[in-house]
Amino acid sequence: MTLGSEVPLYEVRNASKHYGSVVALDDVSMKIHAGEVVGLVGDNGAGKSTLVKILSGAHQPTSGQVFLDGIERHWKSPQDALEAGVETLYQESGLAPHLSVSSNVFLGREEYVKGPLGKFGFLAQKKMDRIAHENLEKVGIAVPQSNRSISQLSGGQRQAVAIGRAVSWAKHVIILDEPTNHLGARQAKEVLQIIKNAKAQGLGVIFISHTLPHVLEITDRIVCLRLGKVVADAPTSTFDAEKLLGTITGLIDSK
Amino acid sequence: MNKVASRVKSAFGNQQVLLLTVLVVMVAFFTSRNSVFFSNAVFGNILSDWSPIVLIAIGETFVIISGGIDLSVGSTVGVSGVVGAITMEGMTNHHQGQNLTLVVGLLVTLGVGLLVGIINALMITKAKVVPFIATLVTMGAGAGLSIVFTGGDPIGGGPAKAISLSVPDFGPLSRPGLVVVIIIAALGIVLHKARFGRYTFAIGSNSFAARAAGINVNRHLAKVYILSSLLASCAGYYFYLRLGSGAPTSGQGGELQAIAAVVIGGAALSGGVGNFFGTALGALILTTVTSGLIIINVAANWDQVAVALLIAAAVLLQQYRNRVRK
Numbered sequence: 276m277t278l279g280s281e282v283p284l285y286e287v288r289n290a291s292k293h294y295g296s297v298v299a300l301d302d303v304s305m306k307i308h309a310g311e312v313v314g315l316v317g318d319n320g321a322g323k324s325t326l327v328k329i330l331s332g333a334h335q336p337t338s339g340q341v342f343l344d345g346i347e348r349h350w351k352s353p354q355d356a357l358e359a360g361v362e363t364l365y366q367e368s369g370l371a372p373h374l375s376v377s378s379n380v381f382l383g384r385e386e387y388v389k390g391p392l393g394k395f396g397f398l399a400q401k402k403m404d405r406i407a408h409e410n411l412e413k414v415g416i417a418v419p420q421s422n423r424s425i426s427q428l429s430g431g432q433r434q435a436v437a438i439g440r441a442v443s444w445a446k447h448v449i450i451l452d453e454p455t456n457h458l459g460a461r462q463a464k465e466v467l468q469i470i471k472n473a474k475a476q477g478l479g480v481i482f483i484s485h486t487l488p489h490v491l492e493i494t495d496r497i498v499c500l501r502l503g504k505v506v507a508d509a510p511t512s513t514f515d516a517e518k519l520l521g522t523i524t525g526l527i528d529s530k
Numbered sequence: 531m532n533k534v535a536s537r538v539k540s541a542f543g544n545q546q547v548l549l550l551t552v553l554v555v556m557v558a559f560f561t562s563r564n565s566v567f568f569s570n571a572v573f574g575n576i577l578s579d580w581s582p583i584v585l586i587a588i589g590e591t592f593v594i595i596s597g598g599i600d601l602s603v604g605s606t607v608g609v610s611g612v613v614g615a616i617t618m619e620g621m622t623n624h625h626q627g628q629n630l631t632l633v634v635g636l637l638v639t640l641g642v643g644l645l646v647g648i649i650n651a652l653m654i655t656k657a658k659v660v661p662f663i664a665t666l667v668t669m670g671a672g673a674g675l676s677i678v679f680t681g682g683d684p685i686g687g688g689p690a691k692a693i694s695l696s697v698p699d700f701g702p703l704s705r706p707g708l709v710v711v712i713i714i715a716a717l718g719i720v721l722h723k724a725r726f727g728r729y730t731f732a733i734g735s736n737s738f739a740a741r742a743a744g745i746n747v748n749r750h751l752a753k754v755y756i757l758s759s760l761l762a763s764c765a766g767y768y769f770y771l772r773l774g775s776g777a778p779t780s781g782q783g784g785e786l787q788a789i790a791a792v793v794i795g796g797a798a799l800s801g802g803v804g805n806f807f808g809t810a811l812g813a814l815i816l817t818t819v820t821s822g823l824i825i826i827n828v829a830a831n832w833d834q835v836a837v838a839l840l841i842a843a844a845v846l847l848q849q850y851r852n853r854v855r856k
Contacts, residue, residue, distance in 0.1 A: 353741070354746075365738070369743075371732045371740065371802065372736060373735040374731060384744075396720075398723060398724060
């Protein structure tokens, strides 16, 4: 693989983010290629969430640039990033618990009935139920009934729906913030399998997690943040659990 | 067979069947105490009382499902009706035609509703005032202005035709009543079958998720509050047609009746839950209790006690259901 020589799928260059006098991110650069899973790790307060918000379009960097497929982008909102094919799964649940599975899968992307009624926003619910089911199945999820509400599902099922939604819509990049949190071993394994499928489809995956065994298992490369700076960016094969933990905590200084 | 049953269940829901049962039991009870109750005249009266309440209650349903509250609807009914009445009185004094006067009066009344809605929307989405406080402000301002504009007395002197429109033409239903039914039915479809309703549920259920899905939450909420105020001004105009005058007291306490109807209808004040049939039936139960107690000669003050008990029952039922679900 000669990943390094290609134009990266998604790239952030020299990004800084200041909140008043607080520097949350300081001159951070990272790249991700198609079909690559990049792990983003760091202690609490290292700047992971801020970087995720910049990558997902929720926040604008104070300085620095974002490139998708080699073209500079200025996300004004998460909507901009979504439309360009960058999906984000947030740590706080991105699902509306009172809505059905398919309503959640299609939230913000509703299908409308044909004809004049559709222009008034009438929803093609059966069509959405069917496609939601197919899309989740394609991604590799044991699909709950599309018309059940999210609040009736177990935690693992909810997470599967959330990830399935993101993977099935993502055209280029998918950002997963702590996707295996609060999951049992078997459910976590299912989530990791979904990520492998996404990678095989040629998506770029950014995997943010505190669960280091999962990071070591699933990622191709690891980017480690500490105090708002990148302190390591290297192939996963160069890390073991001890070295990774040391890099995160700062006990090992890899730079 | 099972499939049909579950579809019927999901289409109509448990709460609505229960409300319908309560309604039937009430009608049977009041009729057994005084057979006069079971007549077109009484049903007509109940529907006349129901129409303005259900209008604001449907608006409140959207607001509550979105996770907010609108306390201003009652005083918006009053202030919009009063401003419309002043306009129509003036036009009549200047010998304008009755039809033109009624149309201009309608537009002015709705204009006041629109204005209140925009003020609410700006306070909530731009100034980030919590809905309870924002609409408390417009509630107080609206009620005060109604008195300022009128000196506290109803404004009549408009087109004589107005009140004649409110006779029951369609069974127990008057022409304005029929328009109300059409409006709320259309909004019921919008709530449950169209994007506008879907986004309203999504925002009330998890506004973070709605925003992450690319929904412009502030713009949608602005529309919801404007809809609520517009419906309140429709109720203001309805009162004008019914009474032939605009009174500052019309709609007084309407916000509480609307919220009661929505809660009895099965909505949760925490957002994300609620439905059209529940609210429509909730409002009908409230107005039936009021009329029924008068007809069986129970002192009017018991009405409020009965309403309070209904709300308590609805809330307890909801909590019981939530616990069963968990």
